[in-house]
Amino acid sequence: MSGNLDAQELMSYWRTVGYEVSALAGSGVESEVLERHSDESTVTHGVRFEGIGGYPLFAYYSLPREGGPFIPLFHAPGYGSVVGVPTVERRSRYAVMALCHRGQRHSDKFYRAAYPGLLTDGLPGAGSYVWRGVVADCLRAIDVLLSRHNVDGQRLAISGNDLGALAAALRPAKSLLVVTPLIFTRLAERAGSTDAYPLQEINDYRRTCPDRWEEAKSTLGLFDPSALAGDISANTMVACTAGEKEAAASLAGRVSGESEVYVNTGYGYLDHKAQEDWLSASTGAPLSDGPFLPRGFS
């Protein structure tokens, strides 16, 4: 977290967001079966609900056709315009909600996120920063997920980038899988050592708006999940590249629940399997055979 971040300001900021989200508890949720994305053993719904500021949101919600109650798994949205239909691998074992946050496709009626641009949209002010609404969208989606029937609300799992960690600090997750790339963890500091997007957006902003940088940096500090990690009681894995190991360790080290850092080998199949197996073990879900169908030559 930023060294000069005021703890009271931090708590007040997120408490206010929490109140705004809680006020939506009674608002309607519309759900329709998406036959195209359902199959013989799983069903996928398109779910529509309201986010803060009256913003209309969409999420995919997929789960097995039979059995339950299922472990609710929230997919924190990635950094890009497209959110995928939950994979067969996951929707056959969890009740998965994949949110399209404000600005992403399907949730872009009033606001379309720009890439690059989203990471700095609304800076420098903490009140105007677009990610305030995005985090609120995640919290709202989790509330909707937990309100679905046939889910076990005591076993909430979250996966995704460190936006998922922010959500886990503000909602009672039992399992948290944070995967690379990290976005908000020590963002201002890490941006200084890369020229790769999306972090380069921060450098672009700093270079072109130097007079606003200090305020922007303070705002970004509010979104550093490390600052809130003490409130994460979930069993946590932070999977990262070797280059992100230090930042991942700083996040994992502040989590109040059990935590570990998994440094990717760089072999995508092995890393994916290690992460999915960890999530299965943590949540108690059945192990996955993986998305790679047996071909008989392994």
Next chain:
Amino acid sequence: MTISDPKAFQSSAVKPADFDSFWEDTLGRAASVLLRPRLEPMPMRSTPEIEVFEARYNSYRGLEIAGWYARPRDFDGKLPGMLYVPGYVSEPKLPNDLALQGYASFSAAPRGKLRSNSVFNPGYPGLLVHNIHDRDPYGYRGFYLDALRAFDFLAGLDEVDETRIGVQGSSQGGALTLLVSSMRPERVAAASAGAPYLCSMMDSASLTRSYPYEEINEYLRAYPEREHAVRNTLNYYDIHNFVDRIVCPIIVNIGLRDDVCPPETGYAVFDQIGGTEKKLYAYENCAHDAGSGVGHAGVIDEFMASHLAPVRVGGN
């Protein structure tokens, strides 16, 4: 489909008898639309070393297509060019990294991508099966042309040496790399295709349950009676049927545990590639990353530099 050796896989893609005439006709229709290349400086994304521009050009059926263009700030003579073509769901990247390597670099956003979707916007999922029952209105017809015209855009810039233009991308970008190299065979100087998508498409759908190919499975569950029509359409678009035209030096990388673009189809398309200077990198224990996490990016950089002679930028 279960096979014992991915190298033994035989693609079921069949090149239609009128494949060449279909594409000649399609290219002719596109040629009637003037390219009208435009560049708008983007000071916010530019740095002391590179200049970045928002790009626009016109394409098939008159649609306006967007892209990003980045080049070194200081250079003498002409620059080598690098076309970067995007994946299926990802946004086209700002090609600043390629500009920093010394290339005039262009990153295209074919129709349906953000900034190019005001007219055509089938969404994701959606693009792969948009009008898939009919070869003429199929969504990838215009999309393929947008990629080809992105190459024309780059090659037409005064500062670009049109004898030194490379193409690269992964997944759908790998497919488009193969497409551009096939359809601009005398003009692409070097190509790198990663985990190529859109190869042996019907076979791929039966080899995986992962998206995007799962879109085909979903479509055929909804319209089983259209399987023949779908197969017929895809034969005109299957990258497997284009690549015998390739003559440039080319490298291809695949992951042997890739659930998105089955490795079987990567082997098959590689075998089909024309030309003699080609090399396949098959990575064990890699999925759709196809070696990107274990050093393949360096392989690409070295390969391109050896063929295109990029300029030095800053201290690089």
